[in-house]
Amino acid sequence: MELLSGISATSGALNAQRTRLDVIAQNIANARTTRGPDGGAYQRRVVSFENELLRSVGADGRMTSGLSTVRVAGITTDSTPGQRISDPGHPDADAQGMLTLPNVNLAFEMVDLITASRAYEANLSVAKNSRQMAMKTLEIGR
Amino acid sequence: MIQPVANSLNYQLARKLLDASVLRQEAIATNIANAETPGFRRLDVSSDFASTLRARFAGGTQPRVSEIQSLTPKLAEDSTVRAVRADGNSVEIESELLAMNRNHVDHEFLTELVSRHIKQLKMAITGRVV
Numbered sequence: 001m002e003l004l005s006g007i008s009a010t011s012g013a014l015n016a017q018r019t020r021l022d023v024i025a026q027n028i029a030n031a032r033t034t035r036g037p038d039g040g041a042y043q044r045r046v047v048s049f050e051n052e053l054l055r056s057v058g059a060d061g062r063m064t065s066g067l068s069t070v071r072v073a074g075i076t077t078d079s080t081p082g083q084r085i086s087d088p089g090h091p092d093a094d095a096q097g098m099l100t101l102p103n104v105n106l107a108f109e110m111v112d113l114i115t116a117s118r119a120y121e122a123n124l125s126v127a128k129n130s131r132q133m134a135m136k137t138l139e140i141g142r
Numbered sequence: 143m144i145q146p147v148a149n150s151l152n153y154q155l156a157r158k159l160l161d162a163s164v165l166r167q168e169a170i171a172t173n174i175a176n177a178e179t180p181g182f183r184r185l186d187v188s189s190d191f192a193s194t195l196r197a198r199f200a201g202g203t204q205p206r207v208s209e210i211q212s213l214t215p216k217l218a219e220d221s222t223v224r225a226v227r228a229d230g231n232s233v234e235i236e237s238e239l240l241a242m243n244r245n246h247v248d249h250e251f252l253t254e255l256v257s258r259h260i261k262q263l264k265m266a267i268t269g270r271v272v
Contacts, residue, residue: 067217069172125239126170129167130171139257
């Protein structure tokens with residue numbers, strides 16, 4: 001039992017959502033990066049979450065339900081090919097004058113950005129609420 | 143001497159309900175953390191707790207303090223809500239935030255109730271308003 005009830009679930013989710021925001025920021029920043037360390041255009045990164053059981057509930061002790069949090073399972077590269085445009089003047093264009101752009105879609109990234117920041121805010125308000133409840137509990141009898 | 147206060151029905155009830163509200167806060171924290179986990183079913187304080195409590199008060203009779211003390215709130219999957227999303231997740235973030243705010247008010251009321259009991263006892267001991 002924690003003093004701030006549920007804080008481990010909330011902090012896990014906050015961490016995971018922040019990582020997601022970082023990755024989205026990276027994708028948007030590299031929306032026009034045509035040369036990466038591997039020589040090719042930037043490929044967008046995708047964060048995947050996994051569920052981590054904190055404490056099992058239910059008398060039968062089955063592990064399917066319980067207090068659980070989320071954490072980042074990994075950051076993978078989206079390998080869909082990027083758009084190819086004709087731009088012979090570009091230094092990264094190939095012999096035919098074709099240039100491969102990163103597979104970043106700004107609209108997708110913006111929607112993802114809003115979802116992630118709303119999820120972050122919701123978890124933050126839970127953390128604030130838990131704190132207020134703990135403060136109130138500490139004031140019992142005063 | 144202080145047994146009558148600590149063993150009064152309201153004090154013991156407030157204690158149990160405080161336990162329940164802390165558990166509910168934990169459940170809501172989990173629900174919001176897992177708002178995007180596919181197949182996640184929302185958690186809440188088991189409905190057994192409320193129904194047992196209601197049964198104890200059925201017919202206008204007051205339960206004994208020992209009956210209240212034996213109650214323990216537990217967490218369970220909420221089977222009353224249906225998953226409306228394609229991924230089988232039954233969490234709705236708006237209703238979770240509302241439930242959290244309601245739970246906060248409940249918790250504040252209960253801590254106040256417990257405090258008042260203790261303050262009354264202090265006043266009886268010292269003879270001064272504390």
